[in-house]
Amino acid sequence: MESRQWILTWLLIIFHPLEAAKEEDLSTSLSEGQWFHAERHMEELDQYLREYSGVQDLSCLDVFGYSGTIAKCWRQKGWSAEQYDIGLNHRSNDLLSKRGFLQLCRLGMRLIAGGMVVAGPPCAMNIFLSTSVHRRHELGPEGDVENFRVRMSNLLAHNFAVWLELLNRYRKVWFIIEQPCSSYLFKMNCMLALAAVACCTKITTWMAFFQHDMLKPTHLMGNLPGIKGLTRVMRKADREKFKKRFELRQAKRKSPRTYVVKGVKGQSKKTVQGGKHLCLSANYTPAFARAIFKIWVQSLQDL
DNA sequence: TAAGTCACAAACCGTCTCTC
């Protein structure tokens, strides 16, 4: 089954790379034997970054941001920004390949002092909805490593953490990593190590406060000084206000969106499953991008 | 204040039914 799914994903990537990325937030262009394990090449990578002599011309790096909402916000405000997402280039932006990893290293080294990294690593294999597949739990955040997609997800997280850890050595940059509350990403050892090295803070917020179509409780982890300013608390009154807003938006749409499908199992237990528009809910809203930008500018002035 | 309750959530797989 796994091999069949892998072949289908591969075919999608070869013939319609952008489509593949739209549908699959977790993907790679390589077979498993070719995957790049950054942790095994620390000396080589460290030297690569140490010897970087290119320009420093970037203010913001929008990592794993296919929609580019963060980068667009920075550009609209007159700052330079770049995106890095496999959906934009399945060869040079594949973090599971050496080429893709080095490309992210180069982009990272282009950041100015006080540059901003905003990243939302793929969470499909980390969240509650796919628990039955990834089998992650409190004492085993790495999950079922017999599963191909779990291994892919784990290596992506490890490589991303290595990248930020290395970047932190040579550039004074700030970063924010976003994950849904139910994600196990921040419980993985590589992310715990990163949090310790980069003196990170983790806060809880709700995307509905930033014009999102769902309430979406979210964790933000990072070293941006003002990150706590993104904290939002969902009160009962807020919840009702947002529900009315969601209903109004849906009513105005020609084709209403289905993010989740709720059902009732048996007589008492409720169920929830992803709907066909669930992937759209991963996109950041412009309001969320502006909120980060505002805090970043403040932090820059205090630098 | 602590314990319990409630609402919610960036999938995936196997099986069944329908259509051709």
Add this chain to the structure above:
DNA sequence: GAGAGACGGTTTGTGACTTA
């Protein structure tokens, strides 16, 4: 009979709110 699509089942953690 093959393929497509619908549908049901499975799983846990977080944080606000309620109650004792």
